[in-house]
Amino acid sequence: MQIIIIEDEKPAARLLQRKVEQLGYQVSKMLHSVEESILWFSANAHPDLIFLDIQLSDGLSFEIFEKVKVQSAIIFTTAYDEYALRAFKLNSIDYLLKPIDEEELKTAVDKFQLQHAKNESLSLNFEQIRSMFAPKEKIYKSRFTVKIGLQLKIIDIEDIECFFSENKGTYIHTFDNRDYLIDTPLEVLEEELNCKKWFRISRKFIVPITCVKEIVVYSNSRLKIILPTYKVEEVIVSREKVSDFKNWMA
Known part of the structure; x- marks a missing residue:
């Protein structure tokens, strides 16, 4: 043999x-x-x-x-x-x-x-x-469950304008200009969201490409993003993320 x-x-x-x-x-x-x-x-x-x-x-x-x-x-x-x-x-x-x-x-x-x-x-x-x-097609997060008092609310990914962190908490900001606290940190969200549609622009924000209304050159080689309803504070692309962000937008 x-x-x-x-x-x-x-x-x-x-x-x-x-x-x-x-x-x-x-x-x-x-x-x-x-x-x-x-x-x-x-x-x-x-x-x-x-x-x-x-x-x-x-x-x-x-x-x-x-x-x-x-x-x-x-x-x-x-x-x-x-x-x-x-x-x-x-x-x-x-x-x-x-x-x-x-x-x-x-x-x-x-x-x-x-x-x-x-x-x-x-x-x-x-x-x-x-x-x-063969690489399996990844299934990305399509909805989130948030707790409001004693009730649970389902938020579809299409209704989310951005994710942001504040005081060690992570929040969803929706198009109706409301914020909801979630348990998932931004580091985990980066893996759960479709990277073709969502980008972590800084330690504080993850934004979708569909919500970037305007981009303004900001100080120290950074960029400022104008979102539809979120106006609490400036949404800034950190300097080390600018190059990758431009490539992502392209």
Whole structure:
């Protein structure tokens, strides 16, 4: 049986090679990158079995198979969590979670041998697997719940003119010129708001692009923003934020 290992961390590749050879098998080749693997597959007969790391130094290993038609069984070696790995079984793909356990390695190879003896082929849907590792679209905050006396009020994000901090508290300022205290600090709000629409202009304010009515050059290379209703104090873009703010507005 011809076996190859595709793993960008050479010590990890050598350790896996030793474990495979302890089971009585020989590793005929070790590859360490997407580019190297594509070149090798293009010039050599495909092996019976590939131990494949998912993330290589120059990209995801799935990119190899965009250039080369898979003719080998694959056992993934990965550090990804179990929730994603369970999906591999839907594609008849086995996997080993790093650090690789010798008993799990033996079970995986035995499984391959059994399928190989029955002449069963592994059906690999690389696009489905790739999608599991694609960046997930982030869900941003769309409404806030505030307490008014004994009642709770829902405020939609579209009704908010700005967020500001005052006396260690964080407030929502709405288009009807009202302020509501919330529990979330500005540091957390920065992560919860869509950065394409909201910008933290200073330690005190987060504003939406839709509410910037006017921008005025202010002292010390700063900018002053005119909002529709908030007039309690000047809304100033801090000097260290000016460049990023201009890029954001553009």
